[in-house]
Amino acid sequence: MKLISAIIKPFKLDDVREALADIGVSGITVIEVKGFGRQKGHTELYRGAEYVVDFLPKIKVEIAVDDPLVDQVIEAVTGAAQTGKIGDGKIFVSDLEQVIRIRTGETGPDAL
Amino acid sequence: MESPEIQLAYALDTFYFLITGALVMWMAAGFAMLEAGLVRAKNTAEILTKNIALYSIACIMYMLIGYGIMYPAGGNGIIPQIDWSNMFMFTSAAKDNSLEAVLASDGETYYAGLADFFFQVVFVATAMSIVSGAVAERMKLWAFLLFAVFMTGFIYPVQGYWKWGGGWLDGIGFNDFAGSGIVHLCGASAALAGVLLLGARKGKYGKDGSINAIPGANLPLATLGTFILWLGWFGFNGGSQLVVSNISDANAVAGVFVNTNMAAAGGMVLGLITARLLFGKADLTMALNGALAGLVAITAEPLTPTPLAATLIGGVGGVIVVFAIVTIDKLRVDDPVGAISVHGVVGMWGLMAVPITNTDASFAAQAIGLGSILGWVFITSFIIWLLIKLIMGIRVSEEEEYEGVDVGECGLEAYPEFMGARGST
Numbered sequence: 001m002k003l004i005s006a007i008i009k010p011f012k013l014d015d016v017r018e019a020l021a022d023i024g025v026s027g028i029t030v031i032e033v034k035g036f037g038r039q040k041g042h043t044e045l046y047r048g049a050e051y052v053v054d055f056l057p058k059i060k061v062e063i064a065v066d067d068p069l070v071d072q073v074i075e076a077v078t079g080a081a082q083t084g085k086i087g088d089g090k091i092f093v094s095d096l097e098q099v100i101r102i103r104t105g106e107t108g109p110d111a112l
Numbered sequence: 113m114e115s116p117e118i119q120l121a122y123a124l125d126t127f128y129f130l131i132t133g134a135l136v137m138w139m140a141a142g143f144a145m146l147e148a149g150l151v152r153a154k155n156t157a158e159i160l161t162k163n164i165a166l167y168s169i170a171c172i173m174y175m176l177i178g179y180g181i182m183y184p185a186g187g188n189g190i191i192p193q194i195d196w197s198n199m200f201m202f203t204s205a206a207k208d209n210s211l212e213a214v215l216a217s218d219g220e221t222y223y224a225g226l227a228d229f230f231f232q233v234v235f236v237a238t239a240m241s242i243v244s245g246a247v248a249e250r251m252k253l254w255a256f257l258l259f260a261v262f263m264t265g266f267i268y269p270v271q272g273y274w275k276w277g278g279g280w281l282d283g284i285g286f287n288d289f290a291g292s293g294i295v296h297l298c299g300a301s302a303a304l305a306g307v308l309l310l311g312a313r314k315g316k317y318g319k320d321g322s323i324n325a326i327p328g329a330n331l332p333l334a335t336l337g338t339f340i341l342w343l344g345w346f347g348f349n350g351g352s353q354l355v356v357s358n359i360s361d362a363n364a365v366a367g368v369f370v371n372t373n374m375a376a377a378g379g380m381v382l383g384l385i386t387a388r389l390l391f392g393k394a395d396l397t398m399a400l401n402g403a404l405a406g407l408v409a410i411t412a413e414p415l416t417p418t419p420l421a422a423t424l425i426g427g428v429g430g431v432i433v434v435f436a437i438v439t440i441d442k443l444r445v446d447d448p449v450g451a452i453s454v455h456g457v458v459g460m461w462g463l464m465a466v467p468i469t470n471t472d473a474s475f476a477a478q479a480i481g482l483g484s485i486l487g488w489v490f491i492t493s494f495i496i497w498l499l500i501k502l503i504m505g506i507r508v509s510e511e512e513e514y515e516g517v518d519v520g521e522c523g524l525e526a527y528p529e530f531m532g533a534r535g536s537t
Contacts, residue, residue: 045391046325047398047450048438 001096001109002070006061007035007089008081013059019080020063023072026112029062039087058089064096066109115215121357122214122222128356129227135347136234140167142340143241147248148526149334150397150449154516155249156329156526162244162253166260170237173265175201178236179229181269182277189280192273200229222355231351235295236264236272238348242299245449247306249326250313250513253521255506262496263302271298271485286481287473290352292412292462293485300456301489303447309497310506312446314513323441326448329527331396338400342376345407349414364415371414372407375426379406383430390434401437401450402430405458412462417469425465429458460486 008016013030020028034055041054065073074091082088101111144163148156177194185195208224240260247256272294274281288294316324328334349372355361383402387395406426410417417425436453447453463482467473500506512520519525 044325045393045395046327047395048391048441049323049325051325051327 001064001066001099001112003094003096004063004065004070004073004077005092005094006063006077006081007033007058007091008061008077009083009087009089010057010059012081012083013061015080016061016077019076020073023069023076025063025065025069025073025076027064031060031062033058033060037087037090056087064099064112066112115211118215119211122209122224124357125222125355126224126227129223129231129351129354132347132351133227133231133234135344136231136238136351137167137344139234139238139341139344139348140164140241142337142342142344143238143245144337145333145340146337146400147245147449149330149332149337150245150328151248152326152516153329153527153530154518154525157518157522157524158253158520159244159248160526161522162256163241165253165257166240166244166264167237169257169260170240170264171233173261174233174236174269175229176265178265178269179232181266182232182272183228184273184277187273187277187279189283190274192270192277192279222357235291235348236268239268239291239295239299239302240264242296242451242455243303243306245451246300246303246447247310248448249517250508251306251310251506252504252508253517255500255504258500258504259302259306259493259496263493267302267489267492267496268294268298271488274484275481281481281484284480285472285474285477287466287470287478288412288463288481289414289466290349290411292408292459293481296408296411296455297459297463297482297485298489300452300454300459301486302493304445304452304456305490305493306497306506307445307447307452309494309501312444313448314510316446317444328397328448334397334400338403341404342373342407345372345376345411348372349411353415368414370419371410371417371422374419374422375406375410375414375429376403377406378423378425378427379403379409379430379433381430382427383434386431386434390438397450398434398437401433401454404454405429405433408455408458409462409465411459413466413470413473415470421469425462425468428465429461432461433458 035058036054036056041052043050043052063073070093077091098107099111100107140163144160147159147163151159179200180194181192184192186193205226208226209221214221240263244256273279275286275288275294313326316326318324346369349368350365353361353365353368356365380399380403383405384394384399387398406429409425409429410422414422433450433453436457437450440447440453460482463478464475466478467475497506508517508520
């Protein structure tokens with residue numbers, strides 16, 4: 001099992017959600033985050049005083065899937081979240097040691 | 113005039129005082145929203161508390177003693193002579209003007225005494241409210257309220273007496289129709305004294321000379337507040353004509369309403385354009401300050417200018433305020449809402465602009481009035497602030513400032529669901 005974390009531009013959330021639903025992913029978690037990669041910040045003026053906007057708002061989408069689905073999920077997210085401009089985001093894939101469904105107590109791939 | 117006509121005129125003029133007074137009261141809501149919008153979320157509940165509390169304290173102190181100082185039984189023009197046997201706090205509607213007294217006064221008594229108090233008390237609250245924005249986000253709440261007691265009970269009434277109470281400024285021909293000096297410059301002078309003793313917010317000014325932006329949490333509220341103030345100002349300036357029940361005064365009131373509106377519009381537009389030219393973008397907060405600056409600028413003389421002249425007078429105020437805000441920041445005097453610039457710097461422009469359209473006024477008398485109001489209020493305020501600072505301190509602790517004065521002073525948060533770990537349920 002794998003945990004896929006995708007940092008995407010906030011306005012891309014609906015597209016990503018739809019793309020994931022299309023390939024049969026049943027659940028996702030969405031977190032509001034701030035961050036930057038190689039995309040540099042820019043300065044704004046508030047009443048004449050400069051302030052740097054370093055951290056840009058992003059959305060982190062977390063999807064727990066069984067191994068066979070990983071490539072499809074990556075393709076779906078990349079396709080939906082891409083704009084071709086700086087700041088599109090990143091996808092991280094990490095091993096998921098254990099998954100438990102709280103309501104029923106199911107574990108492993110049955111809980112996904 | 114016959115008795116029924118006199119009674120009708122009395123009722124109308126009394127009603128006029130009460131309605132315009134109620135409009136000025138509404139400005140307290142305007143200030144509250146404006147300030148709440150320009151401070152950070154963690155400091156919002158405290159500034160709202162300050163605003164509603166200072167309004168109430170102003171009403172009480174002015175009722176107890178302030179009104180008696182400002183409109184005394186006598187005095188030498190500088191020091192009022194209070195009539196201790198006839199204190200306002202003990203009056204009542206039953207004791208107000210009788211029909212006989214009104215008829216016998218030959219037009220001089222044309223409104224209820226209680227209406228006069230009501231109209232005046234809301235002006236005191238306005239002056240005091242100006243201070244709350246300048247000292248926002250780092251002053252102890254109770255230190256501020258203690259200062260409010262002295263400002264509304266003593267400092268404001270004395271200089272009010274000098275002009276509106278028939279004192280020496282009135283005698284030398286100083287003109288201040290609705291209070292660019294007596295209310296706005298007064299409030300700003302008290303604010304300046306407080307800010308100098310208080311110091312800037314942590315993180316506002318860098319050691320290397322940099323000025324850091326601390327954006328407000330709620331610009332919709334700030335904008336709403338500005339619109340509310342704009343509406344209330346029709347009462348502020350309009351009511352200051354003091355009469356409406358005859359043709360020439362009704363016309364004057366209409367002119368005052370128009371000019372007040374035009375000055376705000378002029379200030380807003382030129383403030384926005386100035387900000388655009390200086391900063392490259394349309395800074396809403398500067399536009400809001402511009403509209404208010406226009407209103408402050410016309411307040412000293414909203415009657416004699418033409419609508420075009422009023423627009424320009426307000427417009428100049430809008431330009432001045434943008435430069436004043438930036439300059440005061442460069443001097444490392446931290447004013448989160450621009451109160452000192454809007455009400456102080458532009459208040460001075462408003463006073464000096466009077467002779468441009470009012471041939472009865474003189475630059476000399478205006479300058480003397482400006483200097484004496486500024487001097488009296490700044491010095492007495494500085495002393496009171498200093499005493500409060502020595503006795504109980506005026507600044508919150510560094511820890512409280514970081515956490516936010518909402519939690520420290522009020523024990524609650526203005527936007528609990530958007531803050532920290534509590535979240536929504």
